[in-house]
Amino acid sequence: MVLLAVPWDDVVEALTGLPKWNNQILIDGTNPFHGRAGKFTLAHVGNLSTSQFIAALAPNARVVKALNTIVVESLEAEPIVNGSRRVLFISADDQPAKAAVESLLSGFGYSVIDLGNLRDGGLMQQAGGPLAGRDLFETGARHED
Numbered sequence: 001m002v003l004l005a006v007p008w009d010d011v012v013e014a015l016t017g018l019p020k021w022n023n024q025i026l027i028d029g030t031n032p033f034h035g036r037a038g039k040f041t042l043a044h045v046g047n048l049s050t051s052q053f054i055a056a057l058a059p060n061a062r063v064v065k066a067l068n069t070i071v072v073e074s075l076e077a078e079p080i081v082n083g084s085r086r087v088l089f090i091s092a093d094d095q096p097a098k099a100a101v102e103s104l105l106s107g108f109g110y111s112v113i114d115l116g117n118l119r120d121g122g123l124m125q126q127a128g129g130p131l132a133g134r135d136l137f138e139t140g141a142r143h144e145d
Helices: 008-015 050-057 072-076 095-107 120-125
Strands: 002-004 025-028 062-065 084-092 111-114
Touching: 002 008, 008 050, 025 050, 025 095, 050 062, 050 120, 062 095, 062 120, 084 095, 084 120, 095 111
Parallel strands: 002 025, 025 062, 084 111
Antiparallel strands: 062 084
């Protein structure tokens, strides 16, 4: 698995010129913001979700959208707070890849919610979508040690 976590303006350069993806899992943790240092504008990729755009830049990668809806400080914090698990969302067109990422994130202690495919689920969780920037917790969640 590879986690893509670069500023949006660096996505094309980061993915261009890489060796062929051999069905490896590419976790898309990006958000479509142009700019840096507090001066951001939302990027648009036409009719696609940003993860579909990234999938086109990484042929033969199994792209899973995840790890982008909460701020870095929340990712650095404990996933379980007062018995509640922090929620992360995932989306993918490849079910086995999605299951592998869900297993990884659940193993870290997160509650993972599947939002469906890269288009619909990706649009819900990418910047500008209704779930972006939310730091949600699932209360009463069972966590298996």
